[in-house]
Amino acid sequence: MKIGELAQQSGLTPSRIRFYERIGLLKTVARRPNGYRTYPQQAVMILGLITTAQRAGFTLDEIRTLLPSDLTHWDHAALMDALTRKIVDIEALQVRLTQSRAHLLRLIEDIQERPDDMDCAANAHRVLTNMLADHPEALDVTSGDIRLLDTKDRRQSVSPGRRKKTASR
Amino acid sequence: MKIGELAQQSGLTPSRIRFYERIGLLKTVARRPNGYRTYPQQAVMILGLITTAQRAGFTLDEIRTLLPSDLTHWDHAALMDALTRKIVDIEALQVRLTQSRAHLLRLIEDIQERPDDMDCAANAHRVLTNMLADHPEALDVTSGDIRLLDTKDRRQSVSPGRRKKTASR
DNA sequence: CCTAACCTTGAAGCTAACTTCAAGGTCAAG
DNA sequence: CTTGACCTTGAAGTTAGCTTCAAGGTTAGG
Numbered sequence: 001m002k003i004g005e006l007a008q009q010s011g012l013t014p015s016r017i018r019f020y021e022r023i024g025l026l027k028t029v030a031r032r033p034n035g036y037r038t039y040p041q042q043a044v045m046i047l048g049l050i051t052t053a054q055r056a057g058f059t060l061d062e063i064r065t066l067l068p069s070d071l072t073h074w075d076h077a078a079l080m081d082a083l084t085r086k087i088v089d090i091e092a093l094q095v096r097l098t099q100s101r102a103h104l105l106r107l108i109e110d111i112q113e114r115p116d117d118m119d120c121a122a123n124a125h126r127v128l129t130n131m132l133a134d135h136p137e138a139l140d141v142t143s144g145d146i147r148l149l150d151t152k153d154r155r156q157s158v159s160p161g162r163r164k165k166t167a168s169r
Numbered sequence: 170m171k172i173g174e175l176a177q178q179s180g181l182t183p184s185r186i187r188f189y190e191r192i193g194l195l196k197t198v199a200r201r202p203n204g205y206r207t208y209p210q211q212a213v214m215i216l217g218l219i220t221t222a223q224r225a226g227f228t229l230d231e232i233r234t235l236l237p238s239d240l241t242h243w244d245h246a247a248l249m250d251a252l253t254r255k256i257v258d259i260e261a262l263q264v265r266l267t268q269s270r271a272h273l274l275r276l277i278e279d280i281q282e283r284p285d286d287m288d289c290a291a292n293a294h295r296v297l298t299n300m301l302a303d304h305p306e307a308l309d310v311t312s313g314d315i316r317l318l319d320t321k322d323r324r325q326s327v328s329p330g331r332r333k334k335t336a337s338r
Numbered sequence: 339c340c341t342a343a344c345c346t347t348g349a350a351g352c353t354a355a356c357t358t359c360a361a362g363g364t365c366a367a368g
Numbered sequence: 369c370t371t372g373a374c375c376t377t378g379a380a381g382t383t384a385g386c387t388t389c390a391a392g393g394t395t396a397g398g
Contacts, residue, residue, distance in 0.1 A: 004374065014375085015357060023355090034364060036375055048301045056269045060355070071297065072290035076280075083277050090270045094263060100225045101259045108252050111245075121241035128240065132217045173344065183345085184387060192385090203394060205345055229385070 001039045010047040017047070025050065025064045042071065057086055057146045089146045107131060170208040179216035186216070194219065194233045211240065226255055226315045258315045276300060 007014045020026045026046065030038050046067075053063045066082055068074050110130055114123040176183045189195045195215065199207050215236075222232045235251055237243050279299055283292040 072293045087273050090266050097259050097263050104256050124241045
């Protein structure tokens with residue numbers, strides 16, 4: 001399989017696949033006499049695995065250290081450990097999000113609750129003071145960070161026909 | 170107030186404050202005859218507001234468009250709109266996180282549920298197949314993205330004494 | 339008067355995860 | 369034998385939000 005075909009089957013761009021190879025996430029594959037890369041069918045699965053892990057919040061660095069060269073020989077302990085820690089990270093982030101959401105809701109309410117006898121300027125001041133008072137200190141969230149994919153899908157648009165020139169612009 | 174003092178009071182670094190000015194998030198302030206910036210007391214509040222908004226998931230760009238030059242004159246409608254949309258974004262992210270967490274938990278269980286008569290290689294294959302089958306298609310989360318601060322606190326360490334030289338390395 | 343801690347600027351560097359570009363080689367069809 | 373869709377490489381660009389650096393001016397204390 002040439003890189004273009006792998007790209008189609010995996011939903012990634014060729015440049016991304018080459019990039020993964022460059023950073024050592026994919027091992028270097030065999031080449032045809034003309035220099036073209038040839039991929040085994042398994043490569044589709046590996047790429048699927050990588051994007052799945054990314055969606056779960058793993059960085060490429062983390063994925064690299066976890067991915068074995070042979071898909072049938074995983075470092076069981078390290079993997080479980082990483083999965084567990086990632087869950088903890090996610091939970092920490094969920095807590096933060098819940099707090100942020102609550103904070104924003106409170107803020108909205110606070111803004112709308114303007115006393116009838118108060119003008120906008122004074123209300124602004126009231127709300128601001130409330131809000132800043134609300135934060136006793138930098139909340140000390142000391143845990144690993146989570147990286148999520150942007151919500152705009154990173155995957156190559158699942159070719160609706162044939163790409164002519166990677167689409168204009 | 171000089172920039173160093175503002176930095177202390179706000180918990181930000183001077184470079185960060187200058188950066189905010191450069192990108193138009195802070196309006197250019199008055200200068201002393203020697204060229205030093207002088208800040209009004211209010212600047213502390215504005216910076217507090219900015220970091221609070223950041224913690225809530227707003228980008229500096231968003232904050233810039235929302236922040237009025239006069240803190241007592243907000244664009245009420247735009248503000249409420251932005252707050253509401255941000256809450257929606259947070260909720261979308263929470264959904265994703267919940268899915269990711271569930272996915273990871275299922276994966277852990279799946280790995281541990283290896284049938285006694287199956288060797289590791291076969292189990293690996295079973296788990297992989299399950300996992301990749303698990304994703305019917307790229308889940309189409311079409312919403313704005315949320316940027317959260319890294320969990321490692323961006324704030325300047327709340328000066329435990331006197332910084333000599335911004336601390337070594 | 340010296341020194342250290344401030345302040346100034348513009349430019350460059352950092353991280354992550356890619357993409358884009360430039361410049362060129364390969365290959366199948368017509 | 370020409371066209372155009374592929375493939376190759378290395379280098380540079382992108383985004384966000386800063387920091388760091390280099391090179392220099394200012395100021396308060398002793």
